Amino acid sequence: MTQLPRGRPRSEATRLAVLTATAELIAETGYDRVTIEAIAARAGCGKQTIYRWWSSKSLIVADAVIDGHLRLPEHGVPDTGDLGADLRDWVTEAAASVRIPEHRALIRALAAAASETEAESLRLSEHLTAPHYGALMRRLRAGQARGQLSPEANLDAIADALLGSTLFRVLAGFPPAAHPSAIVDLLLGAGPGGRSG
Structure with a gap:
């Protein structure tokens, strides 16, 4: 999890709502069109709450990937012997x-x-x-x-x-x-x- 600044503790329910909202919006519109404002509206929290916990959209995406809300394709290296x-x-x-x-x-x-x-x-x-x-x-x-x-x-x-x-x-x-x-x-x-x- 991204290191948090000092201050109000993070609500786990809000954190999960933000990560879920981010994944949903990326699936709907693509990463480049997703904004912090849209994430906050979908998650039902204030934009200031998001900026208090994440300094950028890319950090939200990183948490969403690590937590399994977003998945990158996995390509295992095959072993056929050749x-x-x-x-x-x-x-x-x-x-x-x-x-x-x-x-x-x-x-x-x-x-x-x-x-x-x-x-x-x-x-x-x-x-x-x-x-x-x-x-x-x-x-x-x-x-x-x-x-x-x-x-x-x-x-x-x-x-x-x-x-x-x-x-x-x-x-x-x-x-x-x-x-x-x-x-x-x-x-x-x-x-x-x-x-x-």
Whole structure:
């Protein structure tokens, strides 16, 4: 939960009403069109109450995602035994997801929330980023153990590049890559269109 300022304690019923209202309004109109005024009206509370507890709309969205009122699409890394094919499928699915404007807007909102404070960044990392990163690292380690990656391969760098290549395009406002799986070929050492075992 976002760190609260000193003052009147937060009502749990009002907090839940705000998060529910935010999720409903985003589903109805999209993140970019949602305003604090609209959230307050839907939640039945004053705008001042919201600003007392959250300093920005993106922080409300972060709480709504962490509490399960809003859900980002989840893309688990498959394990068919073929690391290259699994990663290509994974990045292609992720690229398709971020073509959806609502998903792109939520990712940008969460990035904005993470930039508010170090504590918020750590909280979002713990609940959202770290689990995805951990799953990707486990899949890379499994591939390395099967001899599909060099024992000297820098798995952290590969994971950073796979996740970062998608997020960068979203945050920079670029369209998703036309051929998202090409990054896998580069990272695993295959030539264009090639397959790494």
